[in-house]
Amino acid sequence: MFLKPLFDLFFPQICFGCGNRISYKVPADFDNLRQQKLWEINRYLCPACLENLVVLSDDICPKCGNPLLASGCPHCTKTKFVFTAARSVFLFDERTQRLVHGLKYYSFLKIAPVLAAYASLYLENHWKWQKPDIIIPVPLHKVKFRERGFNQSAEIGRWLAEFSSIEYRDDIILRNRYTRTQTSLGRKERHKNVKNAFDISPKHSLKNKTVLLLDDVFTTGATCNSLARLLIDKKAQQVFVLTIARPS
Numbered sequence: 001m002f003l004k005p006l007f008d009l010f011f012p013q014i015c016f017g018c019g020n021r022i023s024y025k026v027p028a029d030f031d032n033l034r035q036q037k038l039w040e041i042n043r044y045l046c047p048a049c050l051e052n053l054v055v056l057s058d059d060i061c062p063k064c065g066n067p068l069l070a071s072g073c074p075h076c077t078k079t080k081f082v083f084t085a086a087r088s089v090f091l092f093d094e095r096t097q098r099l100v101h102g103l104k105y106y107s108f109l110k111i112a113p114v115l116a117a118y119a120s121l122y123l124e125n126h127w128k129w130q131k132p133d134i135i136i137p138v139p140l141h142k143v144k145f146r147e148r149g150f151n152q153s154a155e156i157g158r159w160l161a162e163f164s165s166i167e168y169r170d171d172i173i174l175r176n177r178y179t180r181t182q183t184s185l186g187r188k189e190r191h192k193n194v195k196n197a198f199d200i201s202p203k204h205s206l207k208n209k210t211v212l213l214l215d216d217v218f219t220t221g222a223t224c225n226s227l228a229r230l231l232i233d234k235k236a237q238q239v240f241v242l243t244i245a246r247p248s
């Protein structure tokens, strides 16, 4: 094809996971857009790194989705989660970390639909509950949004909504005032910070709705838990959390 060599010249294909050069053959045809996006992970990860991706479907905490340790779940012993359950598609290892960071910090927005396609597949194959009615992305701190220009969770959420035919809403959770970014805060402070930071738009009814909160990475779960509490207060029937990755 005429354009292909030019494309390679400008975007040499290097594996996000290990830095090796990637060579691949683009299939002639795809059945649908999701299938194409699932395949596109081959542009970012070499076959060896792809094979080592860990999907978190078994041996996880039934509540928060953390990989189970012999001592139980380190999160659920510390926090009383109010969401029905949280799940993550992948283990946050060096490969998935670099994919997520590529999207987040290097603005590789083309990674968003690829990650969303895998999230959609996860909903199809590993979701034990009813299909969510609405996908809501976890909002990004205003300062970070200004710096970054986009919210990575919204970018992924929009595509996930399309691939899984679920309503997408980013106008339901509102940030109601300036808050500190979470990074420098301890666990308790984080909870308080988040509780004060958000509001639910009065324009929407969540009655009898099953909500899926979408975020890129699950760390302590504090933000998602506080958001879930707000949504439940506004009569959401169930709130689930789905993230692309989480560390063990």
Ligand SMILES: [Zn+2]
Pocket: 015, 016, 017, 018, 019, 020, 045, 046, 047, 048, 049, 050
């Ligand atoms: Zn690799």
Ligand SMILES: [Zn+2]
Pocket: 061, 062, 063, 064, 065, 066, 073, 074, 075, 076
């Ligand atoms: Zn747990």
